[in-house]
Amino acid sequence: MAKKESLVRPEQIKEDERDMTLRPKYLSEFIGQKGMKENLSVFISAAKQRGESLDHLFLIGPPGLGKTTLAQVVANELDTDFVQTSAPALDKPKDLVGLLTNLKKGDVFFIDEIHRLKPAIEELLYIAMEDYGIDWVVGQGPMARTLRIAINPFTLVGATTKAGIVSSPLISRFGITCRFSFYGQEDMEAIVMRSAGLLEIKIENDAASLLAKSSRGTPRVVNRLLRRMRDFAQFSGEKSITLSVVRSGLSRLEIDDLGLEKQDRDILKIIIERYKGGPVGADTLAISIGESVETLEDYYEPYLIQAGLLQRTARGRMVTTLAYGRLGITPPAGNGEGSLFQ
Ligand SMILES: Nc1ncnc2c1ncn2[C@@H]1O[C@H](COP(=O)(O)OP(=O)(O)OP(=O)(O)O)[C@@H](O)[C@H]1O
Numbered sequence: 232m233a234k235k236e237s238l239v240r241p242e243q244i245k246e247d248e249r250d251m252t253l254r255p256k257y258l259s260e261f262i263g264q265k266g267m268k269e270n271l272s273v274f275i276s277a278a279k280q281r282g283e284s285l286d287h288l289f290l291i292g293p294p295g296l297g298k299t300t301l302a303q304v305v306a307n308e309l310d311t312d313f314v315q316t317s318a319p320a321l322d323k324p325k326d327l328v329g330l331l332t333n334l335k336k337g338d339v340f341f342i343d344e345i346h347r348l349k350p351a352i353e354e355l356l357y358i359a360m361e362d363y364g365i366d367w368v369v370g371q372g373p374m375a376r377t378l379r380i381a382i383n384p385f386t387l388v389g390a391t392t393k394a395g396i397v398s399s400p401l402i403s404r405f406g407i408t409c410r411f412s413f414y415g416q417e418d419m420e421a422i423v424m425r426s427a428g429l430l431e432i433k434i435e436n437d438a439a440s441l442l443a444k445s446s447r448g449t450p451r452v453v454n455r456l457l458r459r460m461r462d463f464a465q466f467s468g469e470k471s472i473t474l475s476v477v478r479s480g481l482s483r484l485e486i487d488d489l490g491l492e493k494q495d496r497d498i499l500k501i502i503i504e505r506y507k508g509g510p511v512g513a514d515t516l517a518i519s520i521g522e523s524v525e526t527l528e529d530y531y532e533p534y535l536i537q538a539g540l541l542q543r544t545a546r547g548r549m550v551t552t553l554a555y556g557r558l559g560i561t562p563p564a565g566n567g568e569g570s571l572f573q
Pocket residue numbers: 241242243250251253254255260261262263292293294295296297298299300301343392422450451454
């Protein structure tokens with residue numbers, strides 16, 4: 232399957248960087264994730280009351296659901312600075328030490344893609360998180376000594392799309408864990424309306440509703456599609472985004488009302504046609520669709536599973552009966568290997 236630019240792929244692309252204006256700044260503007268938000272709000276007020284830094288915070292969830300946004304919101308709510316880096320950028324211990332020693336009391340220190348930390352850096356981070364200190368080795372050979380350097384108490388916010396491969400010593404040092412789930416229809420509609428307001432785009436209610444439904448429960452995707460729909464509306468001389476603009480826009484982009492793109496449908500089709508509906512191993516499937524296993528697991532599967540079209544089983548990936556219906560293919564009769572008839 233040829234690779235192509237995808238509008239519903241949830242990882243950040245260049246264009247999304249302009250989205251800064253759309254990022255909620257405070258919890259009150261952060262839509263959805265209700266339970267998580269309520270708890271966080273309690274922890275933040277309690278830490279502020281005590282004049283202490285907030286416990287370290289671990290954010291888990293698929294791309295584009297608001298992890299970076301929430302980390303910034305926490306800093307704003309705490310009224311502290313936000314210092315941002317990502318694990319791949321921390322190459323040498325001194326890269327981390329430089330950042331840690333410059334933190335002010337209570338600052339929020341955000342490490343994105345925390346599952347990609349190098350072991351030596353991770354070790355340093357343990358002491359920084361636990362004791363607000365850094366063990367720094369000076370000298371070499373028999374003359375080497377370890378100096379403990381004190382740093383200001385801070386809040387580490389670590390974000391990952393792959394909680395499964397984060398080491399348990401690191402996980403155990405986070406006091407608070409927030410797991411993001413895909414946003415429901417109501418929250419997605421609220422996000423479209425909010426973004427449209429901020430970008431001064433007019434959109435009709437039924438159009439917003441269809442757009443919300445077609446955006447894979449992912450705020451980044453809905454913001455991106457909203458801008459595309461504005462282009463289509465402008466092109467056809469409409470003053471606002473109407474239902475028919477969204478309908479024809481989505482069909483031109485080959486996105487269906489579940490937010491599935493051609494690639495997603497191709498994945499399901501390949502499992503059905505080449506592997507009798509599965510089970511098929513992730514490696515084999517990734518090769519068949521011409522993507523890496525990582526891309527398959529991070530970007531395609533979470534939503535296909537959430538939408539009830541795909542299942543991960545011990546023996547591999549299998550499509551569900553819903554997937555047959557979606558593609559208009561008649562499921563094989565009987566309880567053949569390839570089908571999940573419940
Ligand atoms: N709860 C929310 N309410 C409103 N808008 C949101 C919300 N969460 C995210 N967004 C919007 O979605 C965009 C993507 O969010 P963000 O960059 O925080 O995702 P992420 O989880 O950090 O993704 P990645 O894993 O790729 O780093 C933001 O620019 C923001 O505009």
